[in-house]
Amino acid sequence: MELINQFVLAGAALLLLAILASALSYRTGMPLLLVFLAVGMLAGEDGPGGIVFNDTGIAYSIGSVALAVILLGGGLNTRAESFRAGLRPAAGLATLGVLITCVITGLFAAWVLDFGLLQGMLVGAVASSTDAAAVFALLHAKGLTLKQRVSATLEIESGSNDPMAVILTIVLLDLITAGQGLPGWDTLSLFALQMGMGLVAGIGGGRLLVWLTHRLRMEPGMYPMLILAGGLTLYGLTTVLGGSGYLAIYLAGVVIGNRAPRESRNILQVHGGLSWLAQIGMFLMLGLLATPSRLLDDAPAALAIALVLMFVARPLAVWLCLLPFRFPPREQIFIAWVGLRGAVPIILALFPLLAGVPEAHTVLDVAFFVVLISLTLQGWSIPYLARRLRLEVPPAPEADERFDLGAGANGHTLFGYRLAPQTPVLDRSAADLALPGTARLITVLRNGAALSPEAAGNLATGDVVYVLARQDDSAALGELLVSATAPAYLEKRQFYGDFTVGSEADMASVAELYGLPLPEGAARMTLADFLADRLHGVPVAGDRFRLGNIEFVVREVEDERITRVGLRIPTHLQ
Structure with missing residues (x-):
């Protein structure tokens, strides 16, 4: 019994030490798995721990x-x-x-x-x-x-x-x-x-x-x-x-x-x-x-x-x-x-x-x-x-809380958002808030009190709002109810550009509007078809194609079809 307790103590202590040592990863950028491996090696037979383990x-x-x-x-x-x-x-x-x-x-x-x-x-x-x-x-x-x-x-x-x-x-x-030679069929x-x-x-x-x-x-x-x-x-x-x-x-x-x-x-x-x-x-x-x-x-x-x-x-x-x-x-x-x-x-x-x-x-x-x-x-x-290599894309804003409502909810989920400074909806009336799709504001928690949208008045920093919505609307909800925390180079306006155009716009009109050269054969293409042809393969958000002095940036893709495109002038790209 005493031996078992010693095993439990040693194992728990190692686990706790590894978890505490993981703070090094966030301070130094050291990979977490390397931290855990190093803790194990230090606890091993050549380290201060002196634990001998050789059972393969x-x-x-x-x-x-x-x-x-x-x-x-x-x-x-x-x-x-x-x-x-x-x-x-x-x-x-x-x-x-x-x-x-x-x-x-x-x-x-x-x-x-x-x-x-x-x-x-x-x-x-x-x-x-x-x-x-x-x-x-x-x-x-x-x-x-x-x-x-x-x-x-x-x-x-x-x-x-x-x-x-x-x-x-x-x-x-x-x-x-x-003792054989090469492998066979x-x-x-x-x-x-x-x-x-x-x-x-x-x-x-x-x-x-x-x-x-x-x-x-x-x-x-x-x-x-x-x-x-x-x-x-x-x-x-x-x-x-x-x-x-x-x-x-x-x-x-x-x-x-x-x-x-x-x-x-x-x-x-x-x-x-x-x-x-x-x-x-x-x-x-x-x-x-x-x-x-x-x-x-x-x-x-x-x-x-x-x-x-x-x-x-x-x-x-x-x-x-x-x-x-x-x-x-x-x-x-x-x-x-x-x-x-x-x-x-x-x-x-x-x-x-x-x-x-x-x-x-x-x-x-x-x-x-x-x-x-x-x-x-x-x-x-x-x-x-x-x-x-510019392979990062702006992170999708996510809810602070999420409650799945089960099979009877017909695909609806309750999302909770704590409003941080610089959230887009601050100082707007909760009752008049325009939400995407079928999303509905249920309640606002403020100073421990649950308020109806009508009683809540204007939304303020620290409010927690609960919204009933489908998963399909979660991205659009995040745009309204989550404060941007990404680095400056991933800020959406800088990443995708100040302008957004529909993917079904014809290339001839886009080229004329922005003074761009029109490649051969592109006049009868939509912007989505043109980018899909130039980018090859399955397009994803963040794909880029430069034409003249404009860079097209794929912003949204649904079922392998480009649906929204950002336009930016790539003057400060590295």
Whole structure:
């Protein structure tokens, strides 16, 4: 009993220390996952904590389950419209991109480590996939609002590229332990089985879980647990049957998050916390598993492999895979740089240890070093690079509170907004407030008193207003009821320009009105068709096209069709 209490004390103290240390991330810009990994390493056998942890079996089991929870949370927060913008490029990166990265990195690793070809390829396979935990954490924790095409591609890729890396690792291990040569056609059938079963199980299981939330009457706190238990059941069952459990649980999360289950807001909030708990726990454990003194022995070779991975293998894989989709160069540069490595390479590096491969400890040390370099060098620079490449877009204003009203509300939600200084509706009459769509002002809270719109008079700073509205009207409500807090360069008038034009305006009229050159063949096009033709692919908010002395900026897109366009004079663009 005393031993159990000591374990609880040590675990809770580490967790608390990691949470408190996360304040460093906000003060210094240090990636959160690097903070958690560093705390684990300091608590380990080479650090002040002196905790000896070297059980690779336990590390693999805990890491796999934690990663599944993280993927479920990431899927719950992935919108369906993201798939329209990023599915095809992400699918290429998650398959062919992983293979290209594996080959280039593996060939270099075989040379620099003086390994055989298969052993070098094993190093490449371990380091070949981007990490969902690292990508989700760094893109969201830094408060970045990226162009949808970029964020969707990165998130879908990181959530779906693990099967390819796992297959490559397993196949190479089988070849090494059996003393065989190159892989055969059975590798392709294994890949098809893993992806196919993961796809079917994820979509089917996600729909079943949504159906259960609507059919079962339970305590509100049980619905997030139903999703968690159901998601982990899908992960385990798919894995046992030979499919990709990681892909299954990620896709299940996507389906659930986009099909409005009962208590959806509660589910998202709880799983947001569970995802952070899983990330903290996983990186603390991996930090404990590391032995920094041993890492130094392989540091020069591991550093060289990490640099080749970041500056050669990943950029080349991104360029080849995105070539058919005509991504702008600045987006390709960013996607190549955000090839973050995190827990997955370390977990995959445990496979050779469990299989008894002689080079296993070197593979694990290289994986740790690659992760440390990636989180430090790439993770620290992501916000700066996103701004320099002009890939950020103004963040969507959100309500301070949101209450889902259930199936009988016909799609309506109660939104709560605390009015801050410089909110557009200040000093306007609450009773006469013009709200978008069918939105209706219900009450105003002022100094603890609930006032009707008629009794509230003019709205003032500090008022909390509650509005009954559909989700479709939430963006327009945010424009009225949320004070702009974005940096100056993301202020909407500066970002989109002072003027907005309808997308159905014909190009001949637009060109005549603003004195622009009219490209050949554009006279009979609408502005939306002209921009779609010039931008290529699926347009997203923030896409730009310069014509003469005017820059057209896509402001809104609905069902892949441009609906509003901003006009700005790009005199101060960097």
